[in-house]
Amino acid sequence: MRRYPYVIVGAGMAGMSAIRGIREVDPEGEILVVGDEPFLPYARPPLSKGLWRGAKLETLWESDLLSIGHLHYQLGSPVIDVDSDSRVIRTSSGFSAGYEKLLLTVGGRARQLPGSGEDIYYPGRLSEHLRLARRLDQGPSRVIVVGGGFIGSEMAAALSERGHQVVWIIHEHQPFGRIFPETLRKRLLSAYRDHGVEVITGTQVRTIESQSTPTVVTAAGCRIAGDVIVVGVGWVLNSALPQTTGLLMSGIPGISVDVYGQTQQRGIYAAGDIARVEGEFAPMMHEDRALVQGRLVGRNMAGARDAYATRPFFYSDIYSWGYEAVGHLDVRYEMVEDWTSLAEEGVVYFLDQKRLVGILNWNVWGQVPTARALLDAGRTWNAEDLRGQISNAGN
Numbered sequence: 001m002r003r004y005p006y007v008i009v010g011a012g013m014a015g016m017s018a019i020r021g022i023r024e025v026d027p028e029g030e031i032l033v034v035g036d037e038p039f040l041p042y043a044r045p046p047l048s049k050g051l052w053r054g055a056k057l058e059t060l061w062e063s064d065l066l067s068i069g070h071l072h073y074q075l076g077s078p079v080i081d082v083d084s085d086s087r088v089i090r091t092s093s094g095f096s097a098g099y100e101k102l103l104l105t106v107g108g109r110a111r112q113l114p115g116s117g118e119d120i121y122y123p124g125r126l127s128e129h130l131r132l133a134r135r136l137d138q139g140p141s142r143v144i145v146v147g148g149g150f151i152g153s154e155m156a157a158a159l160s161e162r163g164h165q166v167v168w169i170i171h172e173h174q175p176f177g178r179i180f181p182e183t184l185r186k187r188l189l190s191a192y193r194d195h196g197v198e199v200i201t202g203t204q205v206r207t208i209e210s211q212s213t214p215t216v217v218t219a220a221g222c223r224i225a226g227d228v229i230v231v232g233v234g235w236v237l238n239s240a241l242p243q244t245t246g247l248l249m250s251g252i253p254g255i256s257v258d259v260y261g262q263t264q265q266r267g268i269y270a271a272g273d274i275a276r277v278e279g280e281f282a283p284m285m286h287e288d289r290a291l292v293q294g295r296l297v298g299r300n301m302a303g304a305r306d307a308y309a310t311r312p313f314f315y316s317d318i319y320s321w322g323y324e325a326v327g328h329l330d331v332r333y334e335m336v337e338d339w340t341s342l343a344e345e346g347v348v349y350f351l352d353q354k355r356l357v358g359i360l361n362w363n364v365w366g367q368v369p370t371a372r373a374l375l376d377a378g379r380t381w382n383a384e385d386l387r388g389q390i391s392n393a394g395n
């Protein structure tokens with residue numbers, strides 16, 4: 001059995017960033033990446049956006065990783081055991097490797113609804129994307145999209161743009177009802193309708209049946225049939241392996257780490273969706289967080305001492321719009337809207353007792369650092385003073 005200075009479990013976005021981080025500090029230490037998917041680490045966000053809009057599959061892989069030396073992969077089966085005394089990991093296929101430093105970046109997976117069948121799809125992994133793309137390549141379909149969150153809203157938009165007849169079922173009474181002001185909600189709803197999407201609100205799907213025709217059954221007992229069902233009803237952390245290592249704390253989802261990414265067991269680190277950095281109150285499941293914290297933890301495994309203190313930003317693309325946001329977007333806060341063009345380009349500020357808690361840059365680009373600085377300032381604001389603080393003109 002071979003022993004490696006660095007073993008990364010999970011060939012995802014935090015894992016790929018950690019590889020870069022290790023290499024920045026240690027040019028030659030052997031790195032082993034063990035992943036349960038049969039692919040080299042790839043970017044996930046395009047699975048619900050760019051790939052449906054013509055982006056090529058190859059763009060999921062960043063070329064710099066291919067030229068990194070002393071990097072080994074063991075792909076296709078999950079790590080099922082970590083022996084932290086002898087510092088050995090073992091996969092379900094019987095492969096074992098020793099480590100000096102171990103990084104867990106096992107992320108999460110799509111939450112499943114009761115019911116199974118060929119034509120039910122859970123976007124989240126490349127294999128599932130390829131399966132759905134093959135199915136939809138057969139011709140226009142009636143697609144039932146379940147879920148009003150990021151993945152459901154993006155898939156409903158992307159598939160309707162591709163000419164499929166989309167029925168979008170959401171639990172909320174209005175799409176984006178919890179995070180966007182009325183101005184934006186109305187604009188988005190009319191865009192979905194313009195693309196032929198039938199939006200069914202206030203409806204909870206209880207189960208999916210697929211004996212003959214794939215059909216969702218709602219909590220009220222209604223049955224809605226389609227050719228294909230795409231489900232985006234949340235994301236659950238992959239806690240099976242962390243559970244076996246004793247790294248999960250009761251009542252706290254994810255693995256607790258300090259600002260350096262170190263868990264409570266010496267030599268074991270965690271990064272990405274699965275890691276809960278001290279001071280965070282909820283799981284942070286965003287690309288920026290996975291990339292920034294993953295790289296930093298990689299550097300720390302190799303001997304650096306960099307503390308993670310970044311406010312992550314998140315983003316999404318729907319039809320011709322895109323946004324970048326920092327902090328908490330919640331319509332229960334006071335909202336100050338500053339539109340350059342109504343619901344097309346502008347900024348929404350979210351305030352709690354006059355202090356900024358979140359900023360939404362809507363079709364406004366490259367202004368995340370300014371948004372972070374405004375949030376970090378911690379001062380109180382009047383609506384009039386906020387207007388004009390962020391705009392595309394600042395680029």
Ligand SMILES: Cc1cc2nc3c(=O)[nH]c(=O)nc-3n(C[C@H](O)[C@H](O)[C@H](O)COP(=O)(O)OP(=O)(O)OC[C@H]3O[C@@H](n4cnc5c(N)ncnc54)[C@H](O)[C@@H]3O)c2cc1C
Pocket residue numbers: 009010011012013014015034035036037044045046047048077078079080105106107108123124125150151238241271272273274284285286287288290313314315316317
């Ligand atoms: C479809 C989709 C769209 C997204 N869009 C956006 C977006 O627009 N904006 C944004 O900010 N964020 C977005 N995200 C979230 C972002 O991609 C994640 O936050 C990020 O990928 C987390 O990185 P990670 O390395 O923690 O987990 P992942 O990238 O999920 O990688 C974890 C890897 O570990 C593997 N694994 C799990 N258990 C084991 C095991 N026991 N052994 C070996 N391997 C294991 C998993 O299969 C996976 O390959 C999106 C995610 C998805 C799925």
